[in-house]
Amino acid sequence: MGENERYIIEAAELRKEFGGITAVDGVSFHLVPGECLGLLGPNGAGKTSTIRMAYGFSPITSGSLKVFGMDISSRPREIKARIGVCQQDNNLDPDLSVLQNLEVFGRYFNIARKETLDRALQLLKFMSLENRKDDKVTSLSGGMMRRLVLARALINNPELLILDEPTTGLDPQARHQVWERLEMLRANGLSILLTTHYMDEASRLCERLIIMHNGKILVEGKPTDLIRAYAGDHVVEIVNPGTDVMEFVNTNDLVHDSLDHRVIIYGRESDRLFEVIGDRFCDETCIKRLATLEDVFLRLTGRELRE
Amino acid sequence: MIGSFRAGNISWRFIRIWNRNVLVYRKIWFVNFLVPLLEPVLYLAAFGVGLSALIGKVPYRGEELPYMVFIAPALLAITMMYNSFFENTFASFVRMYYQKTFDAMMATPLSLEDIIAGEIVWGATKSVIAAAIMLAVISAFGLAHYPYALLVLPLSFLGGLAFGTAGMVCTGLVPSIDMFNLPIFLFITPMFLFGGTFFPNSTLPVWAQKISYGLPLTHLVDLCRACCLGQMSDDLIWNAMYLAIFFVLLFPLALIVMRRRLIN
Numbered sequence: 001m002g003e004n005e006r007y008i009i010e011a012a013e014l015r016k017e018f019g020g021i022t023a024v025d026g027v028s029f030h031l032v033p034g035e036c037l038g039l040l041g042p043n044g045a046g047k048t049s050t051i052r053m054a055y056g057f058s059p060i061t062s063g064s065l066k067v068f069g070m071d072i073s074s075r076p077r078e079i080k081a082r083i084g085v086c087q088q089d090n091n092l093d094p095d096l097s098v099l100q101n102l103e104v105f106g107r108y109f110n111i112a113r114k115e116t117l118d119r120a121l122q123l124l125k126f127m128s129l130e131n132r133k134d135d136k137v138t139s140l141s142g143g144m145m146r147r148l149v150l151a152r153a154l155i156n157n158p159e160l161l162i163l164d165e166p167t168t169g170l171d172p173q174a175r176h177q178v179w180e181r182l183e184m185l186r187a188n189g190l191s192i193l194l195t196t197h198y199m200d201e202a203s204r205l206c207e208r209l210i211i212m213h214n215g216k217i218l219v220e221g222k223p224t225d226l227i228r229a230y231a232g233d234h235v236v237e238i239v240n241p242g243t244d245v246m247e248f249v250n251t252n253d254l255v256h257d258s259l260d261h262r263v264i265i266y267g268r269e270s271d272r273l274f275e276v277i278g279d280r281f282c283d284e285t286c287i288k289r290l291a292t293l294e295d296v297f298l299r300l301t302g303r304e305l306r307e
Numbered sequence: 308m309i310g311s312f313r314a315g316n317i318s319w320r321f322i323r324i325w326n327r328n329v330l331v332y333r334k335i336w337f338v339n340f341l342v343p344l345l346e347p348v349l350y351l352a353a354f355g356v357g358l359s360a361l362i363g364k365v366p367y368r369g370e371e372l373p374y375m376v377f378i379a380p381a382l383l384a385i386t387m388m389y390n391s392f393f394e395n396t397f398a399s400f401v402r403m404y405y406q407k408t409f410d411a412m413m414a415t416p417l418s419l420e421d422i423i424a425g426e427i428v429w430g431a432t433k434s435v436i437a438a439a440i441m442l443a444v445i446s447a448f449g450l451a452h453y454p455y456a457l458l459v460l461p462l463s464f465l466g467g468l469a470f471g472t473a474g475m476v477c478t479g480l481v482p483s484i485d486m487f488n489l490p491i492f493l494f495i496t497p498m499f500l501f502g503g504t505f506f507p508n509s510t511l512p513v514w515a516q517k518i519s520y521g522l523p524l525t526h527l528v529d530l531c532r533a534c535c536l537g538q539m540s541d542d543l544i545w546n547a548m549y550l551a552i553f554f555v556l557l558f559p560l561a562l563i564v565m566r567r568r569l570i571n
Binding site for chain 1: 320323326327331334406407408411412413414415416417418505524570571
């Protein structure tokens with residue numbers, strides 16, 4: 001990596017329009033070497049459009065996007081040779097066996113046959129798939145397929161890994177299997193850009209998060225900082241709150257969200273008033289808990305369904 | 308977004324797509340070999356034994372040819388057309404649309420243009436393989452005149468490029484896989500019937516002959532017949548030119564429609 005490559009990815013005022021719809025609306029961000037950056041947002045926020053531009057799949061409408069210091073529009077081949085991509089669909093090659101999927105993919109990168117085979121066997125071991133190497137990919141479970149997709153994305157020894165919803169649709173065991181592998185890769189210094197709408201995934205894997213909404217960046221920061229800034233430390237949820245609760249909340253100007261049958265009150269650890277609520281208004285219909293990234297996400301992007 | 312023709316995006320890397328398709332083809336080589344091996348036997352049995360007795364001899368370029376001798380080269384041309392056209396329609400569509408194989412490829416240093424070029428060259432390769440097998444069968448029946456009949460092999464590559472590219476244009480345009488029935492009905496079947504295949508098109512009215520010579524298969528049939536009969540003439544260069552120009556014109560179109568379809 002050259003001296004001038006301070007950033008793995010550098011996006012400035014990036015825009016993407018599809019036939020009249022603006023999917024990404026002037027987004028600027030960067031990814032520093034060795035970092036895992038997460039793009040969060042509800043469906044249609046522009047996450048996938050953003051990363052599809054980053055791996056050269058989708059041309060940018062305007063703005064600038066540099067990967068490894070090179071312009072993605074003018075040097076896509078050189079950039080793509082150095083990144084690994086897990087797209088949202090598994091899109092493994094069903095005509096080929098597990099091992100052949102890796103071997104053939106390595107050849108797309110023009111890696112020598114022998115080297116590809118060695119690396120493929122190594123990766124299958126890393127993903128605990130070595131005893132399935134001659135099976136058809138259609139016989140694999142969802143979790144195994146995802147691990148194979150991840151192995152395939154690593155066949156070219158990438159400097160940057162781009163993951164579009166890496167664990168969507170997996171059961172908890174399979175998700176943890178994928179997370180463990182990703183944590184090992186991160187520990188080895190691989191830079192990662194991922195999209196997700198699982199908050200636990202984002203807080204576990206990512207050092208830094210970007211929350212997107214309607215094609216724009218709403219907030220950016222470390223998971224813990226975002227939680228403190230937008231949801232405080234503690235949360236009290238009261239089901240079917242009485243008028244006395246609401247009066248108390250309003251007169252003391254507490255940060256809260258009022259839903260149909262529920263009020264959610266956000267507070268600091270040091271908040272005395274917050275303690276008072278707990279004592280005065282809480283019975284069995286009341287939940288006290290730590291603030292999470294999910295609170296931040298829902299507060300910033302709204303609670304209505306996106307369909 | 309308006310599609311654009313980017314010939315500069317094609318690199319020798321297209322061979323990797325070809326390699327992939329060869330690997331898959333080899334897995335079921337037996338089935339893949341069986342069709343071109345048995346199909347001419349069936350056709351020759353039905354038309355040669357069954358129809359020959361009724362038809363007798365067929366006039367072709369001032370000669371009287373036995374019916375089997377007349378149709379054997381046409382079967383070669385039809386096989387070239389079918390193998391490349393079907394490969395670059397149904398098979399390419401399955402890889403593109405259902406298997407998302409092209410999407411995965413595009414996340415590697417391969418460009419869309421590499422992928423399409425690789426698919427078309429593969430379609431042409433299938434045409435060569437099928438033609439070679441069928442030529443062997445036809446030769447066993449004594450219906451090919453050597454050494455000229457060997458020209459069928461390079462010819463099958465040219466024909467494969469032409470029909471495969473036409474297929475790829477369809478693949479870039481059809482909304483669903485069932486819609487391939489339309490180009491097959493409007494383009495492939497008329498050629499199969501009226502391309503000078505089962506009867507000499509000199510028996511058609513003049514206007515119909517002109518239409519017939521506007522279609523690529525007629526030219527491929529003429530070329531195959533010349534090779535199998537061992538009767539070379541200068542005007543064959545125009546038949547070959549027609550196929551080459553057909554390919555050269557349609558290839559950029561295939562790249563444009565596929566780019567418009569897949570890149571957004």
